[in-house]
Amino acid sequence: MFHSKDEFKASFSQRLEQTAGVSFANSTKQHQYQALGMMVREFVSTNWIVSNEEIRQSGQKEVYYLSIEFLLGRLLVSSLVNLGVKDMVESGLQELGIDLSELEEAEADAGLGNGGLGRLAACFLDSMASLKLSGHGHGIRYKHGLFEQKIIDGYQVELPEQWLRNGNVWEVRKPDLAIEVPFWGDVQWIEKNGKLTFVHEHAETVLAVPFDMPVLGYDTTRVNTLRLWGAEPAKHYPPHKDFMQYKRDTEQISEFLYPNDMSNDGKILRLKQQYFLVRSSLKSIINDYKENHSDLYDFHEHVAIHINDTHPAIAIPELMRIFIDEEGMKWDQAWTIVTNTISYTNHTILSEAMEKWSIDLFKPLFPRIYMIVEEINERFCKELWREYPGDWDRIEQMAIIAHGFVKMAHLSIVGSHSVNGVAKLHTEILKKREMKNFHEFYPERFSNKTNGITHRRWxxxxxxxxxxxxxxxxxxxxxxxxxxxxxxxxxxxxxxxxxxxxxxxxxxxxxxxxxxxxxxxxxxxxxxxxxxxxxxxxxxxxxxxxxxxxxxxxxxxxxxxxxxxxxxxxxxxxxxxxxxxxxxxxxxxxxxxxxxxxxxxxxxxxxxxxxxxxxxxxxxxxxxxxxxxxxxxxxxxxxxxxxxxxxxxxxxxxxxxxxxxxxxxxxxxxxxxxxxxxxLKAEEIMHFEKYGGYHSHDYYHNDRRIKQVVDQLTSGFFRDSYYDFETLSDSLLMENDQYFLLKDFSAYxxxxxxxxxxxxxxxxxxxxxxxxxxxxxxxSSDRTVSEYAKDIWNVHPLS
CATH class of the missing domain: 3.40.50.2000 (Glycogen Phosphorylase B;)
Structure with missing residues (x-):
């Protein structure tokens, strides 16, 4: 259907009338976009199937990239570019009286991410496919994304981001591959053949249904998969709970990206999202693996699982749970496979942004997972004691569980074979300050992989x-x-x-x-x-x-x-x-x-x-x-x-x-x-933070320009916002300007x-x-992904 302009025009006209149920003359831009999107997805389906078969037959290692965000953007034009047919399609549409740019505007941005974390994940998927690497994404199919921002009288107002209002032409729902995900309940243990077996009982179970989207490479027939999980009610719901309440609680899991976690209910929902992503993804990966392998003892030789920041860190204890509880492995054997399978990218230097979860929330929500995290922590602290006998301060600082919290960055480092920063400066700060103790203990695990972007889109x-x-x-x-x-x-x-x-x-x-x-x-x-x-x-x-x-x-x-x-x-x-x-x-x-x-x-x-x-x-x-x-x-x-x-x-x-x-x-x-x-340079900032010596009031009183603009925040200069900016003024003066704006003002x-x-x-x-x-x-993210492939994942392009 894309072999020539005339063939495309005929196929498009026919498909438009078939899918829209209206004549070409009466079709809308949305009808036209949907028809073209379906044509593209069907066109790549053959290569999608072939790509999956090739990897199964070759036995080569595959990468699974777990991320809470995938900020894809629109896919129509990028797909046409990657297929090498954009000019032909644009010309054909023009002859039909259709502007491709108008069809592009009919496509909603996928509401699956918010910022750099999600955009990096999207660029990596593009590069993996373009480099002919077998690399797939796993995420959550958020129904509403973060929010749609409106500005009313200068104030931000958040509205639901309804990106799925007209459906998603790129996805294929696969209910036959749904995975059950349990929350709450309790754990019983029984002795079977002289071995302890743990059973998770009385859980509240939800269903994770996969929606697969093809990931096209540029100028290649390689098609990878982005698998997004949607939460749906399971067949058997908790008898003690009203069904409608259970249904609402279930669907909430994949309702919004980053639910507000100011309350305990919001925190629980975020934790549910993280386990929902991890449990469904790992079960899916292992189910696929078992189709071609008789056991899991070489799992890490064929599978690389990468966690994009700490949101999917529960993958470490969950994989341990699968190997021990479901596959009957011993702890040391399972731990070796897990740590050689999982790698971790850190995306933050801010200590307050390092994820940690209250045990009071974590333990009842994931009773078996918490037991495993406790065991990981206990064994790790014993290792530290052997290396640093009597150094309780260091052990306390490095513990995975401490002061009533589970520290996800610590879990991610201990449970993986590779920890990377995303720029040279960032990695050096991690090694020398934020994760100094861990770098001293695991120096071989730390490396830098400077971020990249896909030049094909940008x-x-x-x-x-x-x-x-x-x-x-x-x-x-x-x-x-x-x-x-x-x-x-x-x-x-x-x-x-x-x-x-x-x-x-x-x-x-x-x-x-x-x-x-x-x-x-x-x-x-x-x-x-x-x-x-x-x-x-x-x-x-x-x-x-x-x-x-x-x-x-x-x-x-x-x-x-x-x-x-x-x-x-x-x-x-x-x-x-x-x-x-x-x-x-x-x-x-x-x-x-x-x-x-x-x-x-x-x-x-x-x-x-x-x-x-x-x-x-x-x-x-x-x-x-x-x-x-x-x-x-x-x-x-x-x-x-x-x-x-x-x-x-x-x-x-x-x-x-x-x-x-x-x-x-x-x-x-x-x-x-x-x-x-x-x-200021990074080392100067860190010196001030460690030893003090910066006083924002000095700059306020000694630089007329600074005093004038800071005073205007609260002096009534902004007549529409008399009391609005006290928070900003206080951050600069009362809170001593934590981010050194006044110090850098003159240089700026x-x-x-x-x-x-x-x-x-x-x-x-x-x-x-x-x-x-x-x-x-x-x-280019091609350079970045090539470095990951060679140095961390040990994967190679398919021939």
């Missing part, structure tokens, strides 16, 4: 104009080997290539300006600097520093009529977690600043502030190619890596940032002359001046932009 798909310019300059081999983008360096000073890049960027800025106008009725200057900060809203990411600087620019313009900064459009996009009051106040502040700056005659022709609500992958694909300045201004030592910085770089934006996360490696690659670095303002000066020198700026594109190939 360049080929998001920016076909730039893709075309690159390919005209250096050929197309870079698509298969992205590090060949380095050949662009020789064009950095080429006037004609610079002009082409400049015109491409201007076209993308014009397109984004139209989106902004259509959404907000706000006209922005297409020739201004598009200065962008789009990422999850958190105090350490320091969106507040950005806003305080905008306020400072405005103040200067009001006070000095001769001061006219280079025209800027400041663009924000971010969701604040529903219970995160500080982050919600920052969103309100952005809107309050916009209400003044965008309409004051003094500033409105020079400064614009834009907040694009409901930030998501499909919106990022429009923003990133249009960006001039990439704001990566987190407090040094707090951002594990970042991947937005890589996407901006790949599209020719220049980084303004701290030496944090992967910014360090970006700087190493492009050189200090091709980005703007400011602020100076760096912004340097940005403006560089942008005014067009030849210099375009040289910087091209250098960034040229060195972005290192950050």
């Amino acid at each position: 360049l080929l798909q998001a920016n076909p104009e730039l893709t075309s310019s690159i390919s005209k300059a250096i050929g197309t081999n870079w698509i298969a080997e992205p590090q060949q983008l380095a050949e662009l360096e020789k064009f950095a000073n080429d006037s004609s290539f610079q002009l082409e890049i400049d015109e491409m960027k201007q076209k993308k800025k014009r397109e984004l300006a139209k989106i902004i106008f259509d959404r907000d009725f706000l006209a922005v200057d297409e020739h201004s600097i598009f200065d962008v900060q789009i990422k999850r809203l958190h105090a350490y990411k320091r969106q507040l520093l950005n806003v305080l600087h905008i306020m400072h620019l405005y103040n200067r313009m009001k006070e000095d009529s001769s001061f006219r900064p280079h025209p800027r459009t400041f663009i924000f996009g971010a969701k604040a977690a529903p219970g995160y009051e500080y982050a919600k106040k920052v969103i309100k502040l952005i809107h309050s600043v916009a209400n003044i700056v965008n309409y004051d005659p003094i500033s409105k022709d020079t400064l614009r502030v834009v907040f694009l609500d409901n930030y998501r992958v499909s919106l990022a694909e429009k923003i990133i190619p249009a960006t001039n300045v990439s704001e990566q201004i987190s407090t040094a030592s707090k951002e594990a890596s970042g991947t937005g910085n890589m996407k901006f770089m790949m599209n020719g934006a220049v980084t303004l940032g701290t030496l944090d996360g992967a910014n360090v490696e970006i700087g190493d690659l492009v050189g200090p002359e091709n980005l703007f670095i400011f602020g 303002a100076d760096a912004q001046d340097q940005v403006a000066a560089a942008y005014a020198d067009r030849k210099r700026w375009l040289n910087m932009s091209i250098h960034n594109i040229a060195h972005s190939g290192f950050f």
